[in-house]
Amino acid sequence: METARGRLAENSSLVRSMAQALVLRAGDDPAAYYRKALQSGVVTRATVAGLGETGTPDDADLLRARLPDDRPRIRAAAVRGFRRLLANPADPRAVEYGRALLDDPSPPVVRQAVELLAGRLGPADRQALFDLARTDRPLHVRRGAVVLLRQVSRWSRLDTDLWLLGTPDEPLAPDAHRDLDDWCRSTSSAFTKPPPDLAAHITDLLDGLESRLGATVTTQLRRTVLA
Structure with missing residues (x-):
């Protein structure tokens, strides 16, 4: 039992998960170890990740306290923990915490934030995401915003x-061109229609892209949008 306890703070997720299983089998709670460690100032990637792996939704705020940490690996581990602790779609904290990290200077942190927010954002978030996707933003921030914009809706993806x-x-x-090809191969658009303002924006974009995409493709897309 003591050997297992000593392995709870291993950096290796495999070793850590085995130690957690042994501690649980012995009738103890590994999450209690991680809570105590973080509350006493022992903030390592293993203690942060461990609480995310074994804690409850009530522990999310304890992980949130780690977000200002100047070590990207700590911040990334905290957000990874949110993905498990805040898995309930009705928990608003996932969106609150994830949004705050979409412009983090660390690419791994932004990737984790994007995973946390996957499927949780809607049309009302499009403008904020477009602000993050502007060309003056760091490329990893732009990539994350684009991923989330595509997830808002099929028409947001095309736009x-x-x-x-x-x-x-x-x-x-290049990635947008590949994704557009995939969009065109799908047929689900036949059963939906974009909101008027989004349809108008897409049409305006197509007007400026005819020389690059070709008249056949742009005409097909206009018909699909305006059907």
């Missing part, structure tokens, strides 16, 4: 890809 393709030297344009 985002066309917007990215509108600038010839856009570093995200």
Whole structure:
């Protein structure tokens, strides 16, 4: 039992999970170890990750206290923990915490924030995401915002890809072109219609892209949008 306890703070997730299982089997709670460690100032990647792996939703605020930490690995471990502790779609803290980290200077932290927010944002979030996707933002921040913009809706995905393709030297344009090809191969758009303002924006983007995409593709897309 003491050997297992001593392994709870291992950096290796495999060793840590085995130690957690042994502690549980012995009738003890590994989350209590991590709570005590963090509350007493023992803030390591293992203690933060461990609480995320074994704690309850009530522990999310204890992890939140780690978000100002100047070590990116600590922040990333905290957000990874949120993905488990705040898995309930009705828990508003996931969106609150995730939004605050979408412009984090660390790419791994932003990736974890994007995973946390996956499927939780809607049309009302589009403008904030577009602000994060502006060309003056760091590339990893832009990538994260684009991923979330595409998830808002099928039409938001099309709008985002066309917007990215509108600038010839856009570093995200190759990915946007691939994603647009995938969009065009899907047929689910036939059963939906974009909101009027989004349809108008998509049409405006298509007007400026005809020379790049070709008349056949732009005409097909206009018909799909305006159907």
